Amino acid sequence: MPELPEVESARRVLADGALHRRIVDVDDHDDYVSRPHAPGELRSALLGRCFTAARRRGKSMWLTTSGSDGDGGPDLGVHLGMSGIVVVAPPDETADLAGDLVGGDYRPDRERFVDHGAYQRFAVTFADGGGVRLLDPRRLSRVRLDPDIEALGPDTLGLSPAAFRAALTRGRRVSTAPVKARLLDQSVIAGVGNLLADEALWRAKINPARAVDSLRRAEIDRLGRSLQGALTDAIDHGGVHTGTVIAFRRAGERCPRCGGPMVSGTVGGRTTWWCAREQRPVAPDQPATG
Numbered sequence: 001m002p003e004l005p006e007v008e009s010a011r012r013v014l015a016d017g018a019l020h021r022r023i024v025d026v027d028d029h030d031d032y033v034s035r036p037h038a039p040g041e042l043r044s045a046l047l048g049r050c051f052t053a054a055r056r057r058g059k060s061m062w063l064t065t066s067g068s069d070g071d072g073g074p075d076l077g078v079h080l081g082m083s084g085i086v087v088v089a090p091p092d093e094t095a096d097l098a099g100d101l102v103g104g105d106y107r108p109d110r111e112r113f114v115d116h117g118a119y120q121r122f123a124v125t126f127a128d129g130g131g132v133r134l135l136d137p138r139r140l141s142r143v144r145l146d147p148d149i150e151a152l153g154p155d156t157l158g159l160s161p162a163a164f165r166a167a168l169t170r171g172r173r174v175s176t177a178p179v180k181a182r183l184l185d186q187s188v189i190a191g192v193g194n195l196l197a198d199e200a201l202w203r204a205k206i207n208p209a210r211a212v213d214s215l216r217r218a219e220i221d222r223l224g225r226s227l228q229g230a231l232t233d234a235i236d237h238g239g240v241h242t243g244t245v246i247a248f249r250r251a252g253e254r255c256p257r258c259g260g261p262m263v264s265g266t267v268g269g270r271t272t273w274w275c276a277r278e279q280r281p282v283a284p285d286q287p288a289t290g
């Protein structure tokens with residue numbers, strides 16, 4: 001599933017190649033991917049406009065538009081779902097790819113379906129002949145006008161240590177929640193998915209099930225730094241699956257740092273892996289209770 005790094009990579013492809021080109025055609029025939037809009041609704045909203053910026057908060061991405069009269073047009077939300085990818089064709093029609101290129105059974109056929117346009121769920125054509133296509137074999141992606149992003153917390157990428165600490169510990173009501181559940185809560189901070197959370201907690205040597213209340217300030221700051229490091233590495237290396245501990249999230253594996261056993265459980269409703277030796281349930285200098 002695309003996490004923040006995959007969405008950021010798609011956003012950069014759109015920012016680099018899809019802006020300031022006049023839209024002359026829109027394929028919005030898929031009324032499931034385009035729900036709640038009826039076929040033709042996105043087309044009439046976008047025809048004649050240009051995309052002016054590609055923005056992202058967490059795993060949500062949207063394109064701003066402008067009209068020929070200079071007024072701003074609607075925003076076009078693009079959600080990649082589990083397996084959506086974005087293809088931008090410049091005027092010379094050399095396709096560029098971004099999005100979640102891993103984990104899908106379509107991957108060996110990537111060239112084929114890009115070349116032949118299979119799995120096309122939404123597309124715009126520019127006046128210069130190129131365009132943008134959303135391809136998705138599983139049809140779980142979504143395109144919609146003016147997506148609501150107000151419920152999302154601050155974007156994780158580039159979050160300062162102080163802002164991370166404030167977001168994580170805000171609100172007494174949820175302070176006993178497992179730290180991993182808090183990381184996954186998109187209204188707390190936006191963009192952390194299951195793999196990224198496991199990678200960041202492993203880097204910080206913090207047990208995923210520990211209550212937020214039990215974390216010392218130094219641990220929270222370490223987690224914030226680990227999260228930023230895991231994020232930038234994932235963006236640089238092509239996705240969250242490239243994280244240091246990700247390949248070791250399997251029964252019988254050993255921690256790639258200390259050689260301790262990797263163990264799993266359900267935390268925050270998600271399958272979670274951690275190092276039994278370094279990610280202890282309580283901090284080393286805290287007495288165990290109960």
Ligand SMILES: [Zn+2]
Nearest residue numbers: 255258275278
């Ligand atoms: Zn370890």
